Amino acid sequence: MTARRHTHTLTFLGTGASCGVPSFYCGCKACEEAQVDPRAARDCSGILIAGKQNTLIDAAPELRRQLVREGISRIDQALFTHGHFDHLGGIPQLEFYVRVKTKSPLPIYTGEQTIATIKQQYSFMLDTLDIHLIRAFETICLDGVSYTALPAAHCKDSYGFLIEVGQGDETAAPSPCPSQSSRTAGQKGQKGDGSFLSCIKENIIQDKNEPSPFCPSFCPSRTAYFPDTGPLPPETLEYLQDLDNLIIDSTFSGKNWMPATHHSIDEAIALAELLKPRRTLLTHLAMHFDEPITLKELEHKLLSCESVIQVAYDGLSFEL
Ligand SMILES: [Zn+2]
Ligand SMILES: [Zn+2]
Ligand SMILES: [Zn+2]
Numbered sequence: 001m002t003a004r005r006h007t008h009t010l011t012f013l014g015t016g017a018s019c020g021v022p023s024f025y026c027g028c029k030a031c032e033e034a035q036v037d038p039r040a041a042r043d044c045s046g047i048l049i050a051g052k053q054n055t056l057i058d059a060a061p062e063l064r065r066q067l068v069r070e071g072i073s074r075i076d077q078a079l080f081t082h083g084h085f086d087h088l089g090g091i092p093q094l095e096f097y098v099r100v101k102t103k104s105p106l107p108i109y110t111g112e113q114t115i116a117t118i119k120q121q122y123s124f125m126l127d128t129l130d131i132h133l134i135r136a137f138e139t140i141c142l143d144g145v146s147y148t149a150l151p152a153a154h155c156k157d158s159y160g161f162l163i164e165v166g167q168g169d170e171t172a173a174p175s176p177c178p179s180q181s182s183r184t185a186g187q188k189g190q191k192g193d194g195s196f197l198s199c200i201k202e203n204i205i206q207d208k209n210e211p212s213p214f215c216p217s218f219c220p221s222r223t224a225y226f227p228d229t230g231p232l233p234p235e236t237l238e239y240l241q242d243l244d245n246l247i248i249d250s251t252f253s254g255k256n257w258m259p260a261t262h263h264s265i266d267e268a269i270a271l272a273e274l275l276k277p278r279r280t281l282l283t284h285l286a287m288h289f290d291e292p293i294t295l296k297e298l299e300h301k302l303l304s305c306e307s308v309i310q311v312a313y314d315g316l317s318f319e320l
Pocket of ligand 3: 228284
């Protein structure tokens with residue numbers, strides 16, 4: 001029997017909403033806790049997928065500090081969920097990385113509206129970016145990982161990403177996963193059939209450095225990353241069955257001030273109970289509004305849930 005071999009890790013660079021925790025103007029109990037417990041302090045949200053290459057999803061305004069904290073000295077490509085400042089504001093910090101260090105435009109992948117925002121807001125650095133459009137439901141393969149762009153309920157052309165990583169013995173002959181048929185149900189409007197399998201076969205957007213992505217098994221681990229979203233569209237939910245990890249917007253504590261475009265913590269829990277992933281991680285946490293909650297209180301609350309639900313924190317890392 002072959003032991004599972006993990007090839008990639010996911011690291012939370014930030015897990016906060018745009019206000020951050022603590023906020024400079026706020027003395028609520030969540031902010032007080034964050035002043036003394038580093039695990040309760042939150043930058044704006046973003047993650048890094050590390051394998052043979054480093055792939056960034058979103059560039060928070062605190063990007064430089066986040067990368068220094070995690071000891072990351074190289075970014076090979078970036079994907080963007082949407083163009084709001086808390087997810088895109090760190091992009092200028094990559095300008096001199098390209099001009100001085102790599103001297104080669106950084107490949108980035110995102111939706112049409114986000115590309116328009118980048119072109120408008122960051123015109124001074126367009127020569128340092130190699131911009132690629134991903135349409136909804138398209139899958140791209142980078143460093144042996146497939147990323148499927150799924151519509152979020154947030155702003156125009158906003159996405160979450162389904163992140164699938166092969167696991168297994170590098171030398172084993174590829175064989176379809178028994179549950180592959182159920183895992184690839186419901187794909188519409190994709191190149192190929194958009195599945196992990198077809199992504200590997202067709203290299204829909206070819207990895208420039210590695211013609212054959214390292215995906216030895218076709219039974220991938222499945223992680224969904226939705227940092228900003230209201231109630232997910234049905235066509236997106238179809239893709240989120242049989243997840244290993246659901247990483248989900250949990251912006252509000254108590255009343256949801258923006259129910260069409262964000263989740264409250266209770267709504268995120270309800271989604272976890274509906275989809276039943278192996279694990280749910282709460283992210284994009286404001287913690288202040290409108291009933292401030294401390295990390296300690298939230299972790300205690302989650303103990304009573306039927307599903308495994310954890311609070312993500314800045315610097316949390318796990319194998320995919
Ligand atoms: Zn506060
Ligand atoms: Zn947003
Ligand atoms: Zn956000």
